Amino acid sequence: MNTSDKRELICISCPLGCQLSVDVSDGKPVSVSGNQCKRGIVYAESEILNPRRILTTTIRIKGGVVSQLPVRTKEPISKDLMMQAMRELRKYEVNAPVELGEVIVSDLLGTGVDVIASRTVVKAE
Numbered sequence: 001m002n003t004s005d006k007r008e009l010i011c012i013s014c015p016l017g018c019q020l021s022v023d024v025s026d027g028k029p030v031s032v033s034g035n036q037c038k039r040g041i042v043y044a045e046s047e048i049l050n051p052r053r054i055l056t057t058t059i060r061i062k063g064g065v066v067s068q069l070p071v072r073t074k075e076p077i078s079k080d081l082m083m084q085a086m087r088e089l090r091k092y093e094v095n096a097p098v099e100l101g102e103v104i105v106s107d108l109l110g111t112g113v114d115v116i117a118s119r120t121v122v123k124a125e
């Protein structure tokens, strides 16, 4: 059976935030309207077929002025991997000091995306 649907999205590819209307058939985008440039089409297609997000969380840090280090993926990863990625990151513990932007985990779950520190944490005195 052929299923059709209409999805409303806000394009987040630039600050203009165009409201997109996407016709979806059998889970695939067939037409996009409301976009003011081609990036809106690329965004809508990606959002329907393989939505991706930046993952932000914390991991344990030893010997620092705080006990949790805020981290994030350097690039967006598939939303389908979010729970698995959170479970994986719970296994990690790093030692202070850590610099803002330092790679904490390389190639998270084989995605090719690194996890980096979102802040600097100095050693506790």
Ligand code: SF4
Residues within 6 Å of the ligand: 011, 012, 013, 014, 015, 016, 017, 018, 034, 035, 036, 037, 038, 039, 040, 041, 043
């Ligand atoms: S469709 Fe183009 S102009 Fe509109 S928000 Fe997306 S990138 Fe910006």
